[in-house]
Amino acid sequence: MQVKNQYKKFVGILLHILMWVVFALTFFSRQPLLSGSTVILVMLIAAFYLNAYVLVPQLLLKNRVSLYVIVACVVVLSITYFSGLAEHIIDSWHLSRVSFYELINIPDAGPEALLGFRNVFTIIMSGLIVGISTAITTIQKWQKDRQEREAMEKEKVTTELSFLKAQINPHFFFNTLNNIYALTAxxxxxxxxxxxxxxxxxxxxxxxxxxxxxxxxxxxxxxxxxxxxxxxxxxxxxxxxxxxxxxxxxxxxxxxxxxxxxxxxxxxxxxxxxxxxxxxxxxxxxxxxxxxxxxxxxxxxxxxxxxxxxxxxxxxxxxxxxxxxxxxxxxxxxxxxxxxxxxxxxxxx
Structure with missing residues (x-):
């Protein structure tokens, strides 16, 4: 059982790695390695697991919905702000014009306009990642709760059956022993x-x-x-x-x-x-x-x-x-x- 659990854990980690590799190749393959897109990717990964392992269990699943929504919005806006700041510090405009920005197909657009579009894109992408993380975590929690309920119900049924059978057996033995006692005479x-x-x-x-x-x-x-x-x-x-x-x-x-x-x-x-x-x-x-x-x-x-x-x-x-x-x-x-x-x-x- 322990080996099986370790195998399932290993497969789960591998699936997460493959998911992020595919995600990176799909959305950021045409971007320079040193750019704001790399920062966005790292922050999206961090936001995914922060939401899955902290925000949803500690806030959403404990009925603190309003606080969860506020914190989730702060996370999305933080990703947008820090990715823009990273873009400004790295100054990768001249590196990424031939890649990400040209995909937008806005002729003669300057850095400010394209950066605004990039912020909108980042907000949408961040919200999508947080939403996916919330959905996955909630479904996993629901499945875990259902399995626990089924296990408890099965244990309850097993215990009750054992109790009922224990009641039947003495009843049978008492009757039979009385019959044998009558025969001995x-x-x-x-x-x-x-x-x-x-x-x-x-x-x-x-x-x-x-x-x-x-x-x-x-x-x-x-x-x-x-x-x-x-x-x-x-x-x-x-x-x-x-x-x-x-x-x-x-x-x-x-x-x-x-x-x-x-x-x-x-x-x-x-x-x-x-x-x-x-x-x-x-x-x-x-x-x-x-x-x-x-x-x-x-x-x-x-x-x-x-x-x-x-x-x-x-x-x-x-x-x-x-x-x-x-x-x-x-x-x-x-x-x-x-x-x-x-x-x-x-x-x-």
């Missing part, structure tokens, strides 16, 4: 397999998702592991179905984006005695994912449905807003006349 062998599955899922969360994204195949494998783990504690009264295409386009996706919906389905759609069902269905068309999570609503769980699931669903909505702004739709069908709680997510990757 009934079947130690099954509990051991559950611990192994949980360790594999933890490895996925801690390492495979460290970059902030994962592949769809990995996320589906994680969902299958989670559902398989949860099946260890449900009774035969619960019907669980998973509908995932056998082959699909393996695209990058935000990790654990489906987990809160599946967690809520198991938390609120499972009964040890009443018939209940949970289903997870995923369809893909190109880069469009269509995910539906459905669960039956158990009466003794329905009272806590909104309060207990609020954190997970709120965080997931926030993650979707940050990661896929304008690229997703999320519909949650609260149980009313029907008996199912349905979450439908359409995601354009």
């Amino acid at each position: 009934t079947d130690a062998a099954v509990a051991g397999r559950a611990v192994h599955q949980l360790s594999r899922m933890m490895r996925y969360i801690l390492y495979d998702t460290a970059q902030g994204h994962t592949m769809l195949s990995q996320e589906i494998a994680f969902v299958n592991d989670y559902i398989s783990l949860m099946q260890l504690r449900v009774t035969d009264a619960v019907t669980i179905s998973v509908d995932v295409p056998a082959s699909f386009n393996d695209v990058a996706i935000a990790p654990m984006i489906f987990l809160p919906f599946i967690e809520n389905a198991f938390k609120h759609g499972v009964s040890a005695t009443e018939p209940s069902n949970i289903s997870f269905a995923l369809q893909q068309q190109a880069n469009r994912l269509d995910v539906t999570v459905k669960n039956s609503v158990i009466k003794h769980n329905s009272a806590s449905l909104d309060t207990n699931s609020a954190i997970g669903l709120t965080n997931t909505r926030r993650r979707l807003d940050l990661l896929y702004p304008g690229k997703y739709t999320l519909h949650i069908n609260q149980p009313g006349g029907g008996n199912d709680y349905v979450v439908h997510l359409v995601l354009n990757l």
Whole structure:
């Protein structure tokens, strides 16, 4: 990165040098080396950088516009005055008559008339240089401010996503550990397999998702592991179905984006005695994912449905807003006349 910055700085300096060389050759190539034109060129270069690095940052960009205009006018008039003074001291009239002054095409014009035209030319040229310097500096400042805002926004988004993910993970682990704890009292062998599955899922969360994204195949494998783990504690009264295409386009996706919906389905759609069902269905068309999570609503769980699931669903909505702004739709069908709680997510990757 440091080498890249040094290279960019070197290229910038080189471009400035080439700019002034072209400028000098274009406007002053026919002038004697020792003349007022040389003084003008030196003063224009000085005015350019004085304006770019002092006047614009310290005055114009700090809303001291009136003072900036006054100082800029003083700079332009100073260039005109000192270039005329240099012309008078150098006395290059006899050297430059065949060059600059003849280009004006004013027959029999004396030094005074031509010097007046030269002053007008100097004022125009000085104003143009100061204006270009102001425009370049202002644009660079605007671009720098925009890059800083984008960097701050990106950092803010990254921090918020990390915070939201940190909220989701403990929520998941607490639920899963409670399930394994319940298994230890009934079947130690099954509990051991559950611990192994949980360790594999933890490895996925801690390492495979460290970059902030994962592949769809990995996320589906994680969902299958989670559902398989949860099946260890449900009774035969619960019907669980998973509908995932056998082959699909393996695209990058935000990790654990489906987990809160599946967690809520198991938390609120499972009964040890009443018939209940949970289903997870995923369809893909190109880069469009269509995910539906459905669960039956158990009466003794329905009272806590909104309060207990609020954190997970709120965080997931926030993650979707940050990661896929304008690229997703999320519909949650609260149980009313029907008996199912349905979450439908359409995601354009």
